[in-house]
Amino acid sequence: MAGASAAMMGTETMKARVTVTLKSGILDPQGKAIEGALRSLGLRGVVSVRQGKVFDIEIEDADRAAAEAVLKSAAEKLLANTVIENYRVEVTG
Amino acid sequence: MAGASAAMMGTETMKARVTVTLKSGILDPQGKAIEGALRSLGLRGVVSVRQGKVFDIEIEDADRAAAEAVLKSAAEKLLANTVIENYRVEVTG
Numbered sequence: 001m002a003g004a005s006a007a008m009m010g011t012e013t014m015k016a017r018v019t020v021t022l023k024s025g026i027l028d029p030q031g032k033a034i035e036g037a038l039r040s041l042g043l044r045g046v047v048s049v050r051q052g053k054v055f056d057i058e059i060e061d062a063d064r065a066a067a068e069a070v071l072k073s074a075a076e077k078l079l080a081n082t083v084i085e086n087y088r089v090e091v092t093g
Numbered sequence: 094m095a096g097a098s099a100a101m102m103g104t105e106t107m108k109a110r111v112t113v114t115l116k117s118g119i120l121d122p123q124g125k126a127i128e129g130a131l132r133s134l135g136l137r138g139v140v141s142v143r144q145g146k147v148f149d150i151e152i153e154d155a156d157r158a159a160a161e162a163v164l165k166s167a168a169e170k171l172l173a174n175t176v177i178e179n180y181r182v183e184v185t186g
Contacts, residue, residue, distance in 0.1 A: 013140060019147055021147065021149065031148075034148065034171065034172070037171055038167050038171060041167075041170050041171060043163055043166060043167055043170075044154075044163070045152045045153050045154050045155050045159075045160075045163055046150060046151070046152055046163070046167070047106060047151040047152060047153050048150070048151045049148055049149070049150050049151075050148070050149045050150075051146060051147070051148055051149075052146070052147040052148075052149065053144060053145070053146060053147065054112055054114065054144070054145040054146065054147045055124075055127070055142055055143070055144055055145075056114065056142070056143045056144075056145065057139060057141070057142050057143075058139070058140040058141045058142075059138045059139055059140060060138050060140050061137075061138050062138050066138075067138075070136055070137070070138060070139070073136060074131050074134075074136055074139070077134050077136075078127065078130055078131060078134060079127070
């Protein structure tokens, strides 16, 4: 509904997802714990688990390029620790 | 390398991603905090942020259907709290 009224006013609400994952080579004790827990639960075949974070973000008053720039900035400044984490920005519409 | 030797032995290692997000209507104080922090950092236009989790999982000795069954079971039993969270399983290859 907010999206519809924004569209009528000539602005747009965009949905996006930022996914933050540990770089390969960085230890992931949380993932290891989940791996062990799945084994204890009797699930066979799980070789490795790595946990990451996902952020579903809504942005208004933006075209696709502007939204991507804002999200990249958000990821660099706050959402990801770029020393040990990778991030990926997807604008979904 | 594990993938290569598994392939030689006639088995397969599959990669999959399980994404766990809060159901709509469930409060997300962590997301709200991130929203506020982005505003403090001077980022304009962010309407809402909701945080979720992502699990990158490797499974061996499985075809696609078997892998999906294992992952669904893992999500139901451990990765997601299905009272307040949705999950999505994607086998990526």
